[in-house]
Each structure stands twice: as structure tokens, then as C-alpha cells.
Amino acid sequence: MNTRKPPKMPPMRRKGPGLGQKILVLGISVVILVIGVLIGWFYMKYRAMNTSNSNGGPPIELPTPTPGERTNFLFIGADARPEEITSGFDARSDTIIYGSLDPTVPEAFLLSIPRDSLVDIPGYGQDKVNASFAFGGIQLLSETVSQLVNKPIHYYIEVNFEGFAKAIDILGGVDLNVEERMYYPWEEIDLYPGLQHLDGTQSLAYVRYRGYPEGDIARVQKQQKFITALIDQHFTLGNVGKIPAIFDEISSYMKTNLPIDEAIKLAKVFVGLRMNEIRMEIVPGEFYDEPVTGASYWAVNQPALVQLMQVLEEPWVTQTATPTITGIPSESEEMSNFPVINTTEPAPETSTEPSGSIP
Numbered sequence: 001m002n003t004r005k006p007p008k009m010p011p012m013r014r015k016g017p018g019l020g021q022k023i024l025v026l027g028i029s030v031v032i033l034v035i036g037v038l039i040g041w042f043y044m045k046y047r048a049m050n051t052s053n054s055n056g057g058p059p060i061e062l063p064t065p066t067p068g069e070r071t072n073f074l075f076i077g078a079d080a081r082p083e084e085i086t087s088g089f090d091a092r093s094d095t096i097i098y099g100s101l102d103p104t105v106p107e108a109f110l111l112s113i114p115r116d117s118l119v120d121i122p123g124y125g126q127d128k129v130n131a132s133f134a135f136g137g138i139q140l141l142s143e144t145v146s147q148l149v150n151k152p153i154h155y156y157i158e159v160n161f162e163g164f165a166k167a168i169d170i171l172g173g174v175d176l177n178v179e180e181r182m183y184y185p186w187e188e189i190d191l192y193p194g195l196q197h198l199d200g201t202q203s204l205a206y207v208r209y210r211g212y213p214e215g216d217i218a219r220v221q222k223q224q225k226f227i228t229a230l231i232d233q234h235f236t237l238g239n240v241g242k243i244p245a246i247f248d249e250i251s252s253y254m255k256t257n258l259p260i261d262e263a264i265k266l267a268k269v270f271v272g273l274r275m276n277e278i279r280m281e282i283v284p285g286e287f288y289d290e291p292v293t294g295a296s297y298w299a300v301n302q303p304a305l306v307q308l309m310q311v312l313e314e315p316w317v318t319q320t321a322t323p324t325i326t327g328i329p330s331e332s333e334e335m336s337n338f339p340v341i342n343t344t345e346p347a348p349e350t351s352t353e354p355s356g357s358i359p
């Protein structure tokens with residue numbers, strides 16, 4: 001009988017994490033760290049844009065939107081240098097757009113307000129709408145526009161010219177049909193007609209040009225055409241990754257009171273919109289020349305504006321392939337009417353240049 005005891009087995013050791021597991025944990029840690037840094041960076045950039053009124057006054061006080069209901073914005077393109085955007089009354093509201101976004105439908109409504117629109121400015125009486133920006137910055141402009149459209153303004157976004165150009169460059173420019181020769185060398189506006197790719201500076205020139213017989217109204221129509229092309233070409237989920245670069249570049253050229261969490265939520269809604277879910281209009285009215293002073297205004301047709309604003313009370317989305325834009329031909333019509341040009345080679349100089357000026 002064999003009395004030998006079986007050999008003792010070595011104690012079992014718990015197997016430590018392998019190289020693959022260590023790499024995975026390290027990778028996740030790095031990702032979390034990077035995300036944390038990006039959030040901190042974005043927050044600091046955002047706070048720099050959300051400090052005070054455009055005229056150097058106290059922070060803007062606007063009503064808070066009701067969760068789940070329409071959120072209303074005021075977009076301002078300011079003719080101001082970076083050092084002017086937070087000081088004095090030198091800034092001029094060159095472009096004013098009222099925007100309304102319904103996160104539940106979803107739909108977006110953009111109403112361009114000609115800067116020469118004759119309106120009632122609280123505390124100042126009747127004057128051009130852009131005068132309210134000069135008198136009292138964003139606060140007074142918001143109150144004036146809110147009174148005009150009979151809707152609350154919740155958030156504002158103010159960008160000056162240089163910030164606009166930089167943002168367009170980061171997005172990669174815009175393909176657009178330029179309808180006519182646009183030439184104001186003293187304003188760096190020098191465009192030839194034809195289908196072409198516009199960089200930031202050229203895009204700014206296109207939306208600023210005013211040498212039309214119809215004046216500011218024609219310019220507003222061209223701005224809406226540019227916005228349509230911008231949305232169609234760049235408002236995609238693929239460009240969400242460019243947001244940090246855009247904020248980094250334009251933070252010193254921009255002011256807003258839009259909270260960061262709300263900005264991200266609304267951006268996701270807007271990026272997901274189809275073109276037929278975005279409606280663009282211009283404040284209805286007609287040109288008016290004041291007989292005594294000779295001043296020229298855009299006389300607002302208030303009953304027509306009230307009727308127009310009623311579209312926000314119920315969904316309007318149809319099967320239309322393109323957004324509603326007042327007085328702008330379709331892209332297919334323009335493609336057949338304008339030649340394709342190579343902007344790297346100057347077109348022949350015309351014998352006459354458009355007359356007019358940009359006030």
C-alpha cells in the first residue's frame with residue numbers, strides 16, 4: 001500500500017491585468033482627461049463671451065424660455081472691431097435677425113429686420129432700428145425687436161465682421177452664385193459675377209454689399225440666400241467637431257448670453273433640421289422718404305407683420321424642397337443664369353463700377 005502523500009500544489013495566484021487591459025484602462029483615462037480639459041477650455045471661452053452688454057454696461061437681462069417651448073434669439077452682425085465690441089456706443093448693428101426654434105416639432109424661423117426699419121424705440125421714440133443698438137446696446141435692441149414682433153427675446157448672439165469671416169474660413173468657405181459685379185475697394189469688396197467658392201473675407205464682402213437700386217432690402221435678400229447656402233453646405237453632424245475651433249477663433253469677436261448646455265442642446269436640434277423645416281422671411285414694408293428731412297426709412301407694414309408672426313403659432317412644414325425666402329430665385333435658376341468662374345484668375349475689369357456707399 002502506497003502511503004506517499006500527494007505533492008502539495010502551489011497556491012493559486014490571481015491573474016493580474018494583462019497588457020491589453022492596462023492599455024484599455026489607460027486609453028479610457030486619457031479620453032476622460034481630454035474631455036475634461038475640453039469642457040474646461042470651452043467653459044472658459046464661453047465665459048469670456050458672456051460678460052456684459054455690448055455698450056460696456058451691466059449684463060443683459062432677458063426672459064428665460066419655458067422648457068419645451070419655442071426659444072427666441074436675436075442675431076446681430078456688428079460693424080465693430082474687437083476692442084469696440086465691449087466698449088462705448090461705436091458699434092453699429094449692420095445685420096439684425098430674429099430667430100425662433102421649436103425643439104419639439106422641429107422648425108426654425110428666421111426673420112431679417114432691415115436696419116433702416118422705422119420702429120418705436122423704448123425711451124427714444126421713432127427711429128431706425130439699428131439706432132437702438134447705438135443708444136443702448138443689446139439690451140435696448142432686444143427690447144425694441146421684442147416690441148416690434150410681439151415676442152420675447154431669450155438669447156442674443158452678437159458677432160462682428162472679423163469673427164464672421166474667421167468662422168466661414170474654419171467651415172471651409174461657401175459655394176455661391178454671385179449675381180453681379182460688387183466693387184467697394186475702400187470696404188475690401190471686390191467680387192465678380194459667377195458661380196464660385198467664397199472664403200471668409202469674400203463671404204463678408206457678399207453679405208455687406210449695398211450697391212443695389214433697392215438698397216438695404218436687396219442686401220437682406222442676398223444675406224438670406226447666403227444663409228441658405230451656408231446651412232445647406234455646412235450644418236451637418238460632421239461639422240460638429242469644428243465647433244471648438246470656431247469658438248477658439250471668434251471668442252474675442254463674439255458676445256452671447258446663451259448658456260453652454262442650452263447651446264449644445266439647441267445646436268443638435270438645428271443641425272438635424274431639413275431645409276424645408278427652416279423658414280426665412282423679411283419684415284414686410286415699403287420704402288419711405290421723409291419729406292422734411294429727406295431721410296429714407298423702411299416703413300414697416302405692421303398688420304402684415306402681425307399676420308406673418310402668426311406662423312409661429314402652428315407648424316408650417318410642407319413638402320417644399322427649399323426654405324421660404326422672399327424674392328430670391330431658386331438655386332437651379334441661378335445655375336442656369338450665371339457662368340462658372342475661376343476666382344484665382346481675375347475677370348476682365350468692367351468699365352464702370354457700381355455707385356453707392358456703405359454707411
